[in-house]
Amino acid sequence: MADSSILIIYNARLVDSNIDSPGTLIIGDGKIRGVFLGECKTAKTAIMYASAFLAETPADTKPEFYDAKGMTVMPGFIDMHVHFRYPGQTQKEDLDSGLHAAIAGGYTSVVLMPNTSPVISDSDSAKKVMDEANDKNLARVFQTVSITKNFEGNDTSGLNNLQGKEFPVITEDGHDVLSAAVMLEAMKKAGEKGIIVSCHCEDPSLAQAAKPYRQRALSFMKQYGIPAGKIHIETPNVPAAVNFEIDGNLTRANSLLALAEDTATIRNIEIAKTAGCHVHICHCSTKASMDAVRRAKEEIALGNTSEGFDCTVEVTPHHLGLVGTDAPNIRALVNPPLRSEDDRRAIIEALRDGTVDTIATDHAPHTQDDKAAGAPGFSGIETAFAVCNTVLVKKEGFTLKQVSRLMSENAAKMLRLKAGRLAVDYNADLVLVNPDEEWIVNSENFASKGKSTPLEGKKLCGKVHATFFAGKQVF
Structure with missing residues (x-):
């Protein structure tokens, strides 16, 4: 979108620290130019909200429309x-x-x-x-x-x-x-x-004191193929004594790091x-x-x-x-x-x-x-x-x-x-989210x-x- 163009985001739920309402945003020159609260599910309705702002723009200005499809727009x-x-x-x-x-x-x-x-x-x-x-x-x-x-x-x-x-x-x-x-x-x-x-x-001195415990745990993890980077990977063949050593050393390290x-x-x-x-x-x-x-x-x-x-x-x-x-x-x-x-x-x-x-x-x-x-x-x-x-x-x-x-x-x-x-005159830095959509993390x-x-x-x-x-x- 060019800097001089206008973007109208409609059919949205608007949420910031003060607002939680259906609404429409008017964006121009990288700023929020208008905030309108209330149901607005079509571009035709959105243009009505924006009419006062558009009246002050060049006659050939054609706004772009973005249908948020009922999702949530936040800063x-x-x-x-x-x-x-x-x-x-x-x-x-x-x-x-x-x-x-x-x-x-x-x-x-x-x-x-x-x-x-x-x-x-x-x-x-x-x-x-x-x-x-x-x-x-x-x-x-x-x-x-x-x-x-x-x-x-x-x-x-x-x-x-x-x-x-x-x-x-x-x-x-x-x-x-x-x-x-x-x-x-x-x-x-x-x-x-x-x-x-x-x-x-x-x-720093306490962090240094914790370091040998972490290193000892890591040496066991490396020896038994326990990845430090993706901890979800199961390693069922690790002896209980080894798991005890790993977690015991990390517990001691973490106690020092808390202090x-x-x-x-x-x-x-x-x-x-x-x-x-x-x-x-x-x-x-x-x-x-x-x-x-x-x-x-x-x-x-x-x-x-x-x-x-x-x-x-x-x-x-x-x-x-x-x-x-x-x-x-x-x-x-x-x-x-x-x-x-x-x-x-x-x-x-x-x-x-x-x-x-x-x-x-x-x-x-x-x-x-x-x-x-x-x-x-x-x-x-x-x-x-x-x-x-x-x-x-x-x-x-x-x-x-x-x-x-x-x-x-x-x-x-x-x-x-x-x-x-x-809010009007704030940066038009926005995120569109669906707060109810579930997904599985896959790095x-x-x-x-x-x-x-x-x-x-x-x-x-x-x-x-x-x-x-x-x-x-x-x-």
């Missing part, structure tokens, strides 16, 4: 935490595969992590990735810059030339900054520039208070860490914190949907690990009471060889909506309006985007190069049928 999803592995790790993912995976999942804006090769540690490198990605005109891309140069943990000079408007997020994702003093220095710079510090909260997350979450929040910056807690997975975030938010609400301090938090679809204390999910290696049912319930209640700001995928594609060697993470951007809809809406009584706030609106606010709402159908998912073969409810970016259908 495009916005992901605060994505790995596209570009540059340098294109065997895992690249901009093309990553962007096509994003739009297949209904995502129209993504925030890319800097743990690439080389590490994205300065504005020029980040700008190059963003320009290349945005030239593809499939989705909006924000490339984060590392907190310290090359993740070496001591040099924050790469932050000096950043401006919050262009580079709203910095992060050391993949691990945490070891030195509290260096983190304080970085957070002070970020606070002055209005930049969000997105924290992978994990005490690593909890201590680092508290530390990073306290440093951000002193620095007066906006700290964003990545992939929060434990009850204790979520409680720390809740306390920080309560202090902010009471006005008992330093000027400039803010605290937001994301959770992932896999942490809200899966329990990792027993096989097979305990063998789905991811950082932070899949947690206990108590932790999962705490996350869901934090979503319910408004403590959680956004759901982010932590989409982390790997090759099967890398997974077998213990690489943590898996592909999740193409299954995220279905997991959230299945767990939150179908099982936990959430509304699609609440899901839209968590997957679109709140992240848009953090990134200062006029997106995430079905071979993923657009992502990463085919590892603990959801392989699982039935989910909620299917993405189309994605529009700036008014143009891209999926």
Whole structure:
């Protein structure tokens, strides 16, 4: 669709954080130009809704019509935490595969992590990735810059030339900054520039202590042909003692990694208070860490914190949907690990009471060889909506309006985007879903190069049928 053309989406159910109604959207110049609530099942009726807007357009303008066939139109999803592995790790993912995976999942804006090769540690490198990605005109891309140069943990000079408007997020994702003093220095710079510090909260020494237990488990898995990448594959001939060794070692590793997350979450929040910056807690997975975030938010609400301090938090679809204390999910290696049912319930209640700001995928594609060697993470951007809809809406009584706030609106606010709402003059970044359609996850159908998912073969409810970016259908 040309920029000057008009698109009318009709016969739709419109859902955002404020709306859940049959309706029609008028799209022009990449923006939402009209929102009309009420039944509209034909193009003839739709043109009546659009007549006032069309009267102000050139006489030869002929609108295009899109029949949503009763399905649900929502604001495009916005992901605060994505790995596209570009540059340098294109065997895992690249901009093309990553962007096509994003739009297949209904995502129209993504925030890319800097743990690439080389590490994205300065504005020029980040700008190059963003320009290349945005030239593809499939989705909006924000490339984060590392907190310290090359993740070496001591040099924050790469932050000096950043401006919050262009580079709203910095992060050391993949691990945490070891030195509290260096983190304080970085957070002070970020606070002055209005930049969000997105924290992978994990005490490095405790993470190192957990590593031998994971390696021991992986050695048994390799010896007995137990795949780390596709955990659904059954291996019935493994001796019980071996299964005990695998799961016992992973349990010990995960216990240390829970402590690593909890201590680092508290530390990073306290440093951000002193620095007066906006700290964003990545992939929060434990009850204790979520409680720390809740306390920080309560202090902010009471006005008992330093000027400039803010605290937001994301959770992932896999942490809200899966329990990792027993096989097979305990063998789905991811950082932070899949947690206990108590932790999962705490996350869901934090979503319910408004403590959680956004759901982010932590989409982390790997090759099967890398997974077998213990690489943590898996592909999740193409299954995220279905997991959230299945767990939150179908099982936990959430509304699609609440899901839209968590997957679109709140992240848009953090990134200062006029997106995430079905409202006039907002970006026409949209996703068309059928929230009642069931489907079976088959990673071979993923657009992502990463085919590892603990959801392989699982039935989910909620299917993405189309994605529009700036008014143009891209999926």
